[in-house]
Amino acid sequence: MMLLLRHGFLALALLSGTIAASGWYNRPPVNAAIPMEVFDRVVIPAQLQLLLAGGDRFLAANMENIRALASPSDSPEAAADNMLFVVRARGAVAKLNPCHEDNYYLANALMTWGGAFREGNEVLVAAAQCRFWDEIPPFLYGFNLYFFQGNVSGAVKALDDAADRSLVNSAPFRKLAIMIKAGSFQDDSLALSYLEGERDHAKDVKLRGMLDKRVARMRGLITLKNAQTSYEKRYNKPLTDPKMLLETGILKELPSDPLKIGYEFHEGRFRMREVKIAGLELPNK
Amino acid sequence: MRSTALLHSSVPKQPSSPFTPPVLADFAICARIAHRARITHFLGAIVILLVIACFSAAQFSGRQPATVALDVGFSLLRLCLPLMAILLLQELFYREFDRKYYLLSLTYPRTRFAFLLGRGLAVLACTLGSLLLLSLILGLTVEFIAREYALSLPPSLGTPFAITILFMALDLTVAVAVGTLISIAASSTSFVLVGTLGFLLCARSFSPIIELLAMDSTLVSNAQTYQSSLSLLGYLFPDLAKLDVRMIALYNNMAFLPGNWPTLVLTTSAYALALFSLSVWLLGRRRFS
Numbered sequence: 001m002m003l004l005l006r007h008g009f010l011a012l013a014l015l016s017g018t019i020a021a022s023g024w025y026n027r028p029p030v031n032a033a034i035p036m037e038v039f040d041r042v043v044i045p046a047q048l049q050l051l052l053a054g055g056d057r058f059l060a061a062n063m064e065n066i067r068a069l070a071s072p073s074d075s076p077e078a079a080a081d082n083m084l085f086v087v088r089a090r091g092a093v094a095k096l097n098p099c100h101e102d103n104y105y106l107a108n109a110l111m112t113w114g115g116a117f118r119e120g121n122e123v124l125v126a127a128a129q130c131r132f133w134d135e136i137p138p139f140l141y142g143f144n145l146y147f148f149q150g151n152v153s154g155a156v157k158a159l160d161d162a163a164d165r166s167l168v169n170s171a172p173f174r175k176l177a178i179m180i181k182a183g184s185f186q187d188d189s190l191a192l193s194y195l196e197g198e199r200d201h202a203k204d205v206k207l208r209g210m211l212d213k214r215v216a217r218m219r220g221l222i223t224l225k226n227a228q229t230s231y232e233k234r235y236n237k238p239l240t241d242p243k244m245l246l247e248t249g250i251l252k253e254l255p256s257d258p259l260k261i262g263y264e265f266h267e268g269r270f271r272m273r274e275v276k277i278a279g280l281e282l283p284n285k
Numbered sequence: 286m287r288s289t290a291l292l293h294s295s296v297p298k299q300p301s302s303p304f305t306p307p308v309l310a311d312f313a314i315c316a317r318i319a320h321r322a323r324i325t326h327f328l329g330a331i332v333i334l335l336v337i338a339c340f341s342a343a344q345f346s347g348r349q350p351a352t353v354a355l356d357v358g359f360s361l362l363r364l365c366l367p368l369m370a371i372l373l374l375q376e377l378f379y380r381e382f383d384r385k386y387y388l389l390s391l392t393y394p395r396t397r398f399a400f401l402l403g404r405g406l407a408v409l410a411c412t413l414g415s416l417l418l419l420s421l422i423l424g425l426t427v428e429f430i431a432r433e434y435a436l437s438l439p440p441s442l443g444t445p446f447a448i449t450i451l452f453m454a455l456d457l458t459v460a461v462a463v464g465t466l467i468s469i470a471a472s473s474t475s476f477v478l479v480g481t482l483g484f485l486l487c488a489r490s491f492s493p494i495i496e497l498l499a500m501d502s503t504l505v506s507n508a509q510t511y512q513s514s515l516s517l518l519g520y521l522f523p524d525l526a527k528l529d530v531r532m533i534a535l536y537n538n539m540a541f542l543p544g545n546w547p548t549l550v551l552t553t554s555a556y557a558l559a560l561f562s563l564s565v566w567l568l569g570r571r572r573f574s
Contacts, residue, residue: 046497047494047497047498050490050493050494050497051486051490051494053360054363054364054485054486054489054490055485055486055487055488055489055490055493055525055526056360056363056364056489056529057493057526058356058359058360058529058531059356059357059360059364062342062353062356062357062360065345066342066345069345070345095497095500096497099532099535099536101348101349101352102346102347102348102349102353105347105348106347131536132540133438133536133538134438202347203347204347207347
């Protein structure tokens with residue numbers, strides 16, 4: 001009894017310790033299944049990123065740009081999530097520092113050519129406004145307006161803006177604007193050569209791979225358009241159903257898009273399909 | 286041993302050598318205390334961090350490695366130098382009172398105002414000297430990085446760079462003034478650190494946050510209310526975000542300098558002076574037990 005009184009607290013410690021340990025012993029079994037890999041990533045709103053960077057918007061922009069560059073997963077099923085992430089992350093960078101050169105360049109290369117041209121163009125507009133001396137953002141913006149959206153007046157306006165800014169490229173930009181106005185611009189082959197040039201200049205191996213997929217996507221579109229032309233020449237009537245190309249044997253198979261977004265036949269002409277951002281759904285799923 | 290040495294270093298020099306100006310004596314004390322508090326090691330760490338951060342940030346940039354390196358370097362200076370100023374202020378003000386060295390350093394004929402002025406100027410000189418040194422290293426690093434890849438528009442390391450550093454010096458002066466006030470009034474060392482850093486965070490981020498909130502109102506449901514209440518902070522804090530004029534150096538274009546910069550410089554200097562006068566007043570009324 002004396003012993004218990006003297007060491008009362010030790011006994012209490014042992015007793016409580018045993019109870020605590022029994023909680024560990026009776027724990028539910030650990031779920032050993034490998035969790036499903038998650039490819040989408042969180043993008044914090046620009047305002048909070050600024051606060052987390054100690055009130056330094058340039059630092060926040062640089063960190064988010066590096067994260068957007070470094071974190072995409074290579075696995076094929078990650079393509080959709082990579083795109084959704086990049087759209088939000090690059091949008092945040094454009095808010096924090098719209099003058100960021102890497103941001104508008106990569107947004108144009110990866111977002112616009114990956115099917116999110118509306119979001120890519122928003123980044124380009126912000127860059128064109130902030131970098132008032134730089135001719136490249138308005139040129140890319142004008143090109144995209146014409147090529148992806150068929151907006152001739154907007155494209156001509158942006159290209160004229162680019163020509164005003166440029167010292168050496170002024171004449172080619174104006175020529176392009178006039179060609180677009182006249183409707184004689186051979187858009188596809190020029191777009192392909194532009195994209196191939198961008199891919200060949202990329203230093204980063206990973207970026208080169210990403211651009212490679214976009215080049216392949218562009219080639220697929222050109223194949224479809226060429227097939228349409230030869231069909232219309234052979235049968236002397238406009239193509240109404242893309243399946244006719246397979247049935248008449250002009251194409252052995254429809255070109256596959258490495259980005260898994262695909263093409264669509266709209267009002268008698270082929271075009272690239274756009275990623276649907278708002279509903280978080282992809283047409284091929 | 287160490288504490289006695291410190292005690293001697295805190296003895297004002299002016300009665301023994303009447304020809305040394307008291308401010309210089311304070312500078313000497315500041316230098317010795319800074320050396321003992323391993324501030325030099327801290328500065329060395331910043332230098333190493335700066336060079337590593339510049340080179341690795343440039344690796345991530347495909348189009349403008351030198352610009353990104355300069356950008357990250359500026360950010361690092363703006364983060365690390367206030368921290369160094371706070372460490373110095375803790376040593377020169379807070380610990381002075383904490384260890385009761387004021388029994389020697391505030392003896393007659395030295396006035397409290399002279400003590401505060403000397404120490405404050407010494408901290409400012411140390412911080413701005415470090416800023417000068419670090420900006421030279423940053424300039425050299427960026428120059429080295431810029432050689433590897435030709436940019437269409439290389440960042441400017443001339444006058445725009447110097448102007449950016451000058452504005453950063455003004456930002457640091459406000460930080461030192463706030464830190465002085467807090468270390469006179471504080472009751473613990475960590476309050477000097479937390480209070481000054483908190484002040485800098487608020488003063489540097491409130492105006493860009495207002496701008497970003499104005500840009501998209503989708504984030505919060507009633508952005509107008511947030512904006513008006515955040516704008517009230519403008520009367521309390523100086524707008525230190527506007528003092529960050531690095532875009533003139535990054536993009537080599539003086540058009541990015543805010544048009545009202547003389548007003549900005551004047552109001553910020555007045556703010557720092559007001560804070561310093563407040564600390565003089567507070568120290569004058571402080572009763573040491």
